[in-house]
Amino acid sequence: MNFGGLPPEQTDRAKAKFLVLPVPFEESVSYGGGTGAGPAAIIDASRQVELWDEELLRETCEAGIHTLPEFKPARTKGERYLKALAEHAAELVKEGKTLVSLGGEHSITPALVEAVRTKYPKLSVFQIDAHADLRDEYEGKKWSHACAMKRVVDLGCKLAQAGIRNYSKGEVRFVDRGLVATAPAHLTRTPGDVRKAIERFLEHLTDDVYITVDIDGLDPSLVPGTGTPEPGGLSWYETLDFLRPIFAQKNVVAFDVEEVAPLEGNSVSQFVAAKLAYRMMGYKVARG
Numbered sequence: 021m022n023f024g025g026l027p028p029e030q031t032d033r034a035k036a037k038f039l040v041l042p043v044p045f046e047e048s049v050s051y052g053g054g055t056g057a058g059p060a061a062i063i064d065a066s067r068q069v070e071l072w073d074e075e076l077l078r079e080t081c082e083a084g085i086h087t088l089p090e091f092k093p094a095r096t097k098g099e100r101y102l103k104a105l106a107e108h109a110a111e112l113v114k115e116g117k118t119l120v121s122l123g124g125e126h127s128i129t130p131a132l133v134e135a136v137r138t139k140y141p142k143l144s145v146f147q148i149d150a151h152a153d154l155r156d157e158y159e160g161k162k163w164s165h166a167c168a169m170k171r172v173v174d175l176g177c178k179l180a181q182a183g184i185r186n187y188s189k190g191e192v193r194f195v196d197r198g199l200v201a202t203a204p205a206h207l208t209r210t211p212g213d214v215r216k217a218i219e220r221f222l223e224h225l226t227d228d229v230y231i232t233v234d235i236d237g238l239d240p241s242l243v244p245g246t247g248t249p250e251p252g253g254l255s256w257y258e259t260l261d262f263l264r265p266i267f268a269q270k271n272v273v274a275f276d277v278e279e280v281a282p283l284e285g286n287s288v289s290q291f292v293a294a295k296l297a298y299r300m301m302g303y304k305v306a307r308g
């Protein structure tokens with residue numbers, strides 16, 4: 021099963037612009053489960069996404085999208101899995117394609133960022149998420165999904181965040197130290213607010229950018245199938261308004277979509293994730 025349900029001429033690995041890596045990692049979930057089934061559900065739903073992009077007026081798939089098998093090394097769990105993922109992704113990055121990873125829980129992002137950083141040492145990260153994920157440790161684990169972005173900052177990456185509406189006192193203090201540019205969701209409710217936040221982000225981020233989308237950054241009315249839903253999220257169009265200028269003005273070298281936990285009898289969450297991943301590929305192709 022390949023992303024988009026594409027014919028062989030559009031999935032040839034040598035020619036493809038995009039490598040899709042499904043990462044069904046689910047080990048430090050703190051509330052609802054099911055993210056391990058996320059990547060397969062997104063790829064399944066992607067076959068229903070129209071290949072003609074109505075905003076970009078192109079068939080993005082013509083650039084070539086190659087889907088890799090799920091990353092499931094035998095008998096490898098927790099931190100060892102994440103280390104193996106970082107090594108695997110670093111090999112993929114050498115192919116010079118845009119790596120599109122599908123989670124899985126958000127704790128995989130630091131491993132992916134670490135891998136991409138081997139090729140782009142000045143990498144910075146843009147995050148869409150309900151949660152700041154800046155705790156130093158959670159439930160005794162440093163690699164927990166709740167600490168994912170703290171690990172990214174620890175790597176030395178600048179970080180910008182949108183959609184954020186769930187963070188602790190300690191995380192606010194950390195953001196106040198200037199390492200992170202945060203736009204809390206309740207302060208980006210008008211197009212003007214969004215534009216101002218983007219201006220700040222474009223200044224804060226370096227030229228080479230990794231984008232991570234935790235699907236719970238979007239509103240749970242749009243994406244109910246996620247492990248830790250939070251009210252007051254971004255709409256579909258607000259999400260695109262954040263992403264579009266970053267793709268247009270930065271060199272986005274890799275991105276991921278995380279935390280889809282498919283619900284029984286309701287496929288909207290994985291469909292939104294699939295369409296978002298395809299749209300982001302389109303933004304990348306549009307920049308050339």
Ligand SMILES: [Mn+2]
Pocket residue numbers: 149150151234236237248279
């Ligand atoms: Mn989150």
